[in-house]
Amino acid sequence: MAIRQPIVTVAGHVDHGKTSILDCFRGSCVQSGEAGGITQKISFTKYPLSQIKKACGLLDDVNLEIPGFLFIDTPGHAAFTSLRNRGGSLADLAILVVSAKEGIKPQTAEVLKILRENKTPFLIAFNKIDTISGWRSRGGLKESIEGQAINVKQEFDEALLTFQGALSSHGFESDLYYEVEDFTKKIAIVPCSAKTKEGIAELLFVLCGLSQKYLKERLEVSLIGKGVILEVKKEKGMDCIEAILYDGILKVGDEVVIASLTGQVIVSKIRALEEIVPLSFKYKNVKSVSAATGIRLHLTTKEGIVSGMPFQKLEGNLKEISAEFEEEVSEAIEVDKKGIIVKADSLGSLEALLILLKQEGISVVKAGIGSVGKADVVNAKANLEINELDAVILGFNVDIEEGLELGGVKIFSDEVVYKLIDNLKEWRGVRQAEIEREKLMGLVPIVKLEILHKYVFRNSNPAIFGVRVAGGKLLKGCFLIDEDDAKVARVKGIQLDKENVDSASENEEVAVSLPGVNFERRLGDKKFLYADMGAKDFKKFKENKDLLSDSEKRVLMGLAEVKRGKNAGWGS
16 A cells, blocks of 8 residues: 655744754745744645655665655644644654754743644754854764764753753653664654754654654555645635645545534535645646645635635545544534633644643633634623633634624733733733732721821811821721721711712822711821721731732731730731
């Protein structure tokens, strides 16, 4: 049986050199043409056997059976998660690109989690070794590493050991590729430099060796065309579908079945077919294609087709394919009975985001593909009554419809998964503290007032005079005591700049109205007033002191001194 090209995805943290390494393979320079030097969309490169042999002289005496590679270059933010098939990674192998000086960064960690989840074999391109001070290329890679000056070798060894330790903490043991005896137990590390091309031949060599030794059975192809939709694009006013064919053969005129989010599959006929040209980003019209390759499909029906969905050639087995697709989509979008709402740009991205959220202990009640819209906001609003922290929509690499009335719903949107999750976690932490503080402050107000004796506007019935909020917050209706713990009165009114207000904050000077008080007789010799508080409430504040400001803590300490003048054990 024929074997196809292994599908190799190149992944890693932004700016660690993924596209630059692929440029070394294909001899192009895409990186400089990308906006901001970051890959904008998934692109694939068909890399034939003839090019492998040309780029890797180490293979002269090796009988390679694979017909080449299909390289997938993904945006750093996508963590190659747009690519899946039948419950696992579409990639047969992955190259995880890591900067020698930076090691494991947030997106590297993300990729490691997805690799583990999908059980995808991978190797490490330990890139940018040319940035190690004093590094000199000295022939073959092994000889070059071992022949560096002592101080240079020491810096390299330190970077390598630090990285290996970090990798081990993620559950992966590793070693330099020429030290690995069993590639099923240790991850191979290939030091390299996309800038100087050092180690690139060795990277290809290890890739070929792993493919030849471990992937033969996986690479056997059938005759039934199977693939994954990557993107629906507009080209010259026409819709076309960019996809990867990972198994079998497709021809013009074939009918294909495409999965959808509704559970109702889409059946369409191929009007025209284009295939990616080897070592380029151009396409050519063809009558048929065989896996593995990048293709463009021109279909008779395009309604409802979304990124990340699987498709398969129809051969009178619609019911069987429909059942398979329904199971696959439901497995990918597994949600909880409560939680936040999540939207992503493709099925694979959505599945990966759900995996990462689950690992963070964040529940998801509803998940979908496409832009954030009115229905999502309506669903999120329902959470306001249940748990305000779940009244959230997370949008990964998707648009947000304009003019949405959020009404208390929080939307987080980003093209970088780890930023999206970090922003959500940070907001939840802050909001949780705010909610707890609001509950705490609902007990009784914390306030200390300094009496401004120069500003007595009315002596009695009611007494109206000026105060400065020395700490905490003054609320209308709070009951005041003096510095001897004697009851004074309830605050009937507060005026700020001659306007009636319900509260006053620290350092604000306001006039207060106290009924039943003769200012001169009752407060003429007093300096401070406090909001009264019971010992039980004081203890609750004390238990939650992390939620209080320094000023509020000082007011409470002052109040405790006042209370303990009469009762030494008060609030203890």
